[in-house]
Amino acid sequence: MTTTVRGLLAATALIGAFTAAPAFADEAPASDITITGSATVASQYRFRGLSQSDNLPVIQGAITATHSSGLYVGTWGSSASQGNFGSPINIGGTELDVFGGYTRDLSGTTIDLGVIGYLYPGATAGNYYEVYGSVARTYGPVKGKVGVNFAPAQKVFNYSLFSATRNNTYVYGELSSSVPGTPLSVHSHVGYTSGGFDYVRDYLDYSVGVSASYKNLTLDASLVGTDLGRGRTYAGTCTSVCGEYFYRPAKPVGVVSLTAAF
Template identity: 55%
Template sequence: MRTALLVSAVLAGSAFVATPALADDPTAPPSAFTITGSAGVWSQYRFRGISQSNNRPVFQGSVTVAHASGFYLSTWGSSASAGNSTVNIGGSEIDVYGGYTHALGSTGVTFDGGLYGYLYPGAPAGNYYEVYGSLAKTYGPATGKIGVNIAPNQKAFDYYSGANYNVYVYGELGFSVPGTAFSIHSHLGHTGGGFDYTKDYIDYNVGVSYKWKSLTFDVSGVGTNVSHKNARNNPLVDQTGTPSAFQTYRAAKAVVVGSISASF
């Protein structure tokens, strides 16, 4: 989700310096920049259905600087633990991404697209970037979204078998329960290409969130369609260098993930 931290800090500082001067002038226009963020703890970190933290708890946080024009710049970070898992992202992940979002005329459809970089300070050979785009529309309390992330040929694929590109397509459906602080969310995605996990696979996420003031409590079911058979036929190497069907399946099996986060 990281050089961008410095840019964000500079922009944030500029916004905060400008705000007091404008506060005394009721005729002054509002700042064109907004700064939002969040931080919290998750029972584990799952990325596209696959555990990135050896099924252990993590801390995560994000900061976004957005302009009224629709352009934005964000950074996101997470801790991680490799343990004896088949996935080792080096102890942490920091993502930097930026793009543009805008409503498409009077259709009610919102476009969002940009460039996303995944950085792993403890395992830099795995650094890579994606181009992303999505369309979303809200119908009353329901919101639907479809999107695609494309990772073109780059050095990260030298360390993976299979294709030298990856395509991730997904759909999401959310519903805010009227008159309550509860919301329901769901996600279904497909990974195909160089980031396959034993095979082209499907991941899913279904959960319930409750918002209280600036806090959000969430419980979700997360998993993939990677089976015991897939893991036995295509075991990945664990941290001891040994092919392990057990660890291969463990990182992809269905689990319940809980989180508590605060937004600002």
């Protein structure tokens, strides 16, 4: 091989090396942190079966940062009821939740542990926090989940109207499933509140609904309610108009929402 040919081949290889190098430089490593969020418009805001918005429409939003290790932090906010005497539940017009935790999949079973703070900037009292844990597992198209939220003794319980208990336990179970071949999914939830956050008395709440998804949009229609019927609510508070005042936030209603995820 002549010197000229060797030189040409060497130059060609060198040029190839330089032109290939930027391809590696352009490939940024995958981030360990994932940011997700959502914005929602809903016909009303129900929390554990009770209306937090005087049965009026709300806007809501959320953002969460999740690390590949399973650690996460986030915040969620909603408009809410405020002192217009339309409801015995008055949380100052705004709710802002901040939370952090750890989630991990163990052979198909997802565990989730964390702490959440409920903040009400427009209220004179009522901020509190809970620790929580849940276990979820999927069987074919069906997902099952059970969990518990516990609020230990703190200042918020000094304002409890119906219970002398200075802590609260909320236990719940959920079932959901996609409908194969369609954009639809169905979901259900039942929970039990006992302790300082009872409403007239310890109570059950429930919801059942259907969602339709298109790209990043989800339209949901659900029936949400409690077992706090008129008779039981009246007996725990008062009768006639006064009793109806306490029953209204707890009665079964249809709730419609539209959520955009990003």
